[in-house]
Amino acid sequence: MGKVRHRKHTRAARVAATDAPLAHAQPASGEPTAPAQHREGKKGARRDHDMQTLLDQLRAPEGRDRVFAASTLSSLILSLPPLQLRLLLSRNLIGLLIERLAAVPHALPAAPTSPPPADDLSTAIESLGALRNLAVSSPPHIVSEMHNKRLLLPLTTIHLPLLSHFLVAQLAPPAPPVQPPLPASAEARRAADDANEASDTLRRSYWDWCENTLVLLWCLAESNTKILASLNAHADLIVRFCVALLDEDRLGIERFEGVNEGEDAGMRNGAEKGAKKKDQRKDKAKRGRVPLFVAVAAAQTLHAVLSSNPPAHSHLLSSASSHSFSPALASLLSILLSPSAPPAPPARSPTDPGAAHHLQDWAQLRVLAFGALLELAKGRSKRRDVEAVRDALRSDEAQEVLLALVRGAKLNEDAGEGAKVAQEIDPTALPTPHAAPTTPEGKLSALERGAQTLQLALEVLSEWLASGLPSSASFDAVSSGDGDEENEEEEEEEWGGISMQVEDDIDMGVSDGEGEGEDAAMGGDVISEADGVLRRKRGDTPERAMGDDEMLDDLAAAAGGDDDEDEEVAGADKDAAGLALLSSLPLQLLQLSRPTPLSFLPSSSFASSALDGPSSASTKIPTSASEQTQHPAALVPLAEALTTIHVRAIEALNNLYVTLSRAGSAARRDAKELQSVFEGAMLGMLEALEGAQAQSAPAPAPAAVAPASGKKGKGKQPAGDAGEDEVDEVQERRRESVMAGAGVVWGCVRLGLDQDKGSSLKRFVQVVGPDTTPFLIQRVYASPFAAAQTPAGEAIRVRTLGALGWLGRRKDVPADENAQIGRFLLSLLPTSRAAVLSTDGSSSSVASTPDILLQTIDSFIDLYADEEREYDAPVFRQGGMLPVLEASVAGVRATIKKVDRNKFPELRSRADGALENLVAFVQYRKDVEKQLAARRR
Template sequence: MGKSQKKRSMRRHNPMRVPDSHLPRGLASASSTSSKTEAILPILQKVMESSDATERKWACVAVSNLIQNDPSTRRLLQGKNIVGALITRLTDSEEEVIVEAAGSLRNLCIDGGYDICAEMYNKNILVPWKTFIPKISNTLAQYLESPATTPEKARNLVYDFADNVITTLWCLSETSNKALNAINEIHLVPFLMSFLAARDKISLAPVTAAAHCLYVLTDDNYPAISDIRADAGYISCLLDIVRSTKALNGKAKVPLDPRSTTLKVLCSGILRNLSPLPPPTAASFVDIDKDIVLPLLQPVITPISLADASKVALELVEKQASEIQIENLSLEHAPKSDHKSQAELELERLEATLRTVQLALEILTGACATLPDPESDTEKGVENDGDHDGEDEDLEMDEADTDMQDDPSPINAASTSFLPTLLAPLLALVHPTSLSFPPLVTPSPHPPTTSALSAIHISALECLNNIFLSLATSPNPSVSADHDAGRKVWDEIWSALAVVGTETGLGQERRQEMWHVAVGVLWGIGNVWKGSLVPSEEQVKLLIQMCDATSDDAIRVKCIGTLECLAQHPQSIDGNRLISQYLLSILPSNGAPSPAGTEPLIQAASALIDIYSDENMPYDVNFRQGGYLARLASSVDDVKKAVRGIDRRKQGGRDLRRRAEEVRDNLVAFIQYRKDLGL
């Protein structure tokens, strides 16, 4: 079964707020689709390079205003080298210009995603950034020593600047391994932990930004992990935050400021990234998942209603439209960085709440992945199978394939006992709202909310995927025996997918991603409740259609695995026939390779063996009357050829080759078994 588990590749924990994949590429296209083209030239040609510091500050603020929820304008500015211009302003002689330039760069990072982050890194943003870190540390230390003597305006300026610098570092850390390695060399952990340690004395914004950055840096990144593990005070600080009940609303048990919840969630994620915690401290005996992650995060994902959140967002957008005053972007009316309306502030608060739910789901996905990662050949020892085809036995090891689970270690069922309690809240979060997946012809009225909602649906599905993977591998008898629950879960996923729809094309990537993750969940449900799910003809045809339409082997394998489970409903003879005939069509024949590819071929062959391993099942009539035995026997030589063609040198090649050889041998044995039956 495919698994989400923890991904080794770089990924954004905060996906692009304002997706732009639906827009045509090119500077001319950006100019034609942006409503603010006329406002951009004065900023770039006159103001950004002005000798007047007020004008330069105005220009930096205006960039943030112009790109807000506007991907066309963001692209147009990017094409005009706004990143380079803003980085130049980081060495400005006026502090306020530097702060505003840093703020615009931060907003570009968050709104624009990987491309802009990569451009910033390539244009050496880390050079000025490195000079800011010790200055921020020194200023913060002075404020903490004598807070009463520090003007509030000066404190807020430093807090905003720290937030901008830290958030940009967080985004850059997710851009590439090259950027991450450069940031590792800065040794940010003491700097970032100082904000967490001072959380009760300073603004929450830079504290949560520091926690976000630490969460990203400790995600499979040994330098940062070792820096935190080396200081017991750091671990104690993180534990204090997640265990704190300060500022709780007694009735709802939710912190009054949503950022307080975000901070606790992030710290639980950091602790999980660090686990196991090093001895000899008392913290080393803490079960992070059982004692911290689950008790803290389940209440975060349970009470929220996405339908209500969507409704509130639409009401606020309408309210915001009525509040908008057409601003004259002139030098005499310099915009302020805090000029947001009440509706805008409430929309940001709503988005922050939704992002915290998404974050909690991401951490829970890891907690629900109770299976060990597949062991590499180096760890297991490569056995000589006598079929190396002249390949070099000293091939460089590839990364463990995240879509194959190879010989998982036995798991105590007690370790998955908590999983069923998460099903209800997770299923509630997979159902799309009217804002979740807007059609291309009617773009979202508030893209950040749409982005957050779709991310929550997908994250909830990834969590469910790991839950069912774990339950299938370490069965919980009370769960698998409840067939009504299995059918209910199955129907809920399909109900959500019906709302998502099958629209494809530019701008519909999240919709497609929803389907791709969901089919893995369906496979998991099918494995847990195998034999009790009735194969609906419509659902079977949709799975076949998806398998045929995609070029992604991993998705094809998931579709085939789901079909295999549906085919094993004893009384569904017609459904079994429809599925088995499709699986047979995937097999190679007459020397021609499989039309679906080698990995789907291996899955299809394995599925046919499992489906017809019991000749007493009612649907076995299809095997006998359809002449399946002869069809399987005629494919053996071509299957063997396909197995020999698997390149161990490619990523995942060794695991796939081992799996394929096992299926090849099972196929030969199965054919002989059925021949011996004489049916």
């Protein structure tokens, strides 16, 4: 069975670049502001001229003009229609903004003695904000273009060093103003005023400067592995700065001391600890604190840099010769295990949302700390500090950080509240990045942040469940054990299947921009782990995320490994108490996977914003029930977050059941729970398949409706004309649901088989309806999602075949159902007579990849391995399956020979083993036939 690991698909960052405009970032007298231009709806040559004027002002000799241009562009990126935004990008907007970043005077590597000039620093901060807004709200290729234009150069050589240098001063009390020497000349007074203005600008804008820089680094780290390789050259600087912002003293939380107890050579005695804590309390009273929104950005960046990137892990650990615990790990553990959040900062104004966001920021920060520590704990390191991290992650306090968010989620209530407050928002008003908490915009923003926090928690939870760390000894025991269609015209071609179509060369040394646009479009490279668990590519969609290691994990669970696993976990029942924390988790995840009225809605279900032009909703011809109601455009972020939550919940449930199924008898589940999850997963797949079919059905186009332009893009579009990318995004979420749902069904049927005392048969503790097998064969396996020649389609097929193999051999299975499964499996083997046996109306085809073929062989052999089963005689023997199976051996052998032993040694080894099992099984069944014939004579 395959576990699901993935990259985040939505960045839960604040989109706005700054908390408030800089005081001097105002247009010159008589010039209209950018929002005024937008409201007036100017088009054509005048608008193009205004855009070009803004770009020219970025290079103006007057500093205030540069600040105004950068600030205006940062705001325009959030409100411009896609066509005009593409026009700006075509005029080298990214290059001009990066040029402004490099124009900040600095005295590095020597430490600067004074802040940069106010205008230069303000221009750089606003330019960072514009780039950051582009990165979090645009397609991935925009981030690759930033990297190709060498965004990393000013970030790592100017901004990160300056930020690190001025951090201590920012947390210290403000310095007194600079006074000119007396008698003061006009030039000296001017220099003093400039120095004071620079210091004031730095102090007022420092945290926004930090956040903009960190979010850009985060987006770069998440994009693809080639860009991550470029970041690895600066990983020490990035990690040190992130950890400096996450220091527990600077956040105002208590230090976690548990890791320094025991035999730690660096352990302090009680008197020293008390004295130091007293000094620390005095220092804290004098120092400022890092705002939580900046700490969240630092944790997001740190998590992205550490994820599937072992070269960066060493920067968080102490040296091998050191006996002390890493201060960086202690800071992350302090955040994770701190019992309460630091005090909220005082509100700066009645509309300040800082206090309202404080608890959400703290929740996100703790989840990200869990995720960063989990990346270190998943490895094979035996270091004491890593072992201490593993122990901390297994504690109830750490697990509650994730489980409490899952337990407290109320998605239907959030969807209803969101729909209610969205009706109160003026659709003609410009977006406000920081609305007051009591306004409809502020309430909707709070719901969005809560949904994003839950989504992040589910993603980390899914990784945690896949890692083998969640339990105590019972999980430890089991966790350690853990294409294109065949070308008939070219018989000699190497056959690696869909899951083999991944780049073999993972270039971790590329620092230039060459070839990265293509890499971002393809989603980067597959990163495999030793346990055979798939990990999604950076910045990729799930349909390309499956690798050959996914199927290694799938097949290992079903291909004759059950006895070995049972032996491996013998005696683990005494550790079943370690599973108590997970007792209610399956039903909670199942509940989160149930769609709300705002879930899985295409863009055509939302009314166009008045800023994008007139809505075409009146000419809309709905293609499904979900599209008959137009929702306010303000609900789009919440709807997308809810949809992603459903998918992440079912993925986490898939990973949980994979881990539970490997835990043997210690993880046997309650029959009612299994039944509920089994039926819920089947219902979820049915709804996803029906929704996909309804959404893909072509709608009649009346003459009054203008034809679609045919252009692709993720920009805003009129309500009546959903773009292909918007449709594909929703369909992709449905595909993910079907893929994870098939894994949940497989896990349920494995956990649902229990051994009868005194019998070699296994009873099935679940109720299986007569339509279950036809649904899996005719609806799931034959669905367009499964039929797609992609790794995701391959995963759906393999998981469905695995579930069918278990369903078909349960006790008291009807002979007709067993025959339907057996014939279906036999029809997938490469023989010309296979189609003759497919009499159940299913649209099957010969297995198109090695993993599908191997799973077919394993399921079929397990299905008819016992000739004494009640269905064996009427189905296998009287049904004439043996001659067809024997005839398929030659086709299977020829197919396996196409798997290149040099490129895919592990896959070829498993394929050779499956072929040996098939040959031995055919011979065994022939011997059985001879014995039965001899008895009859």
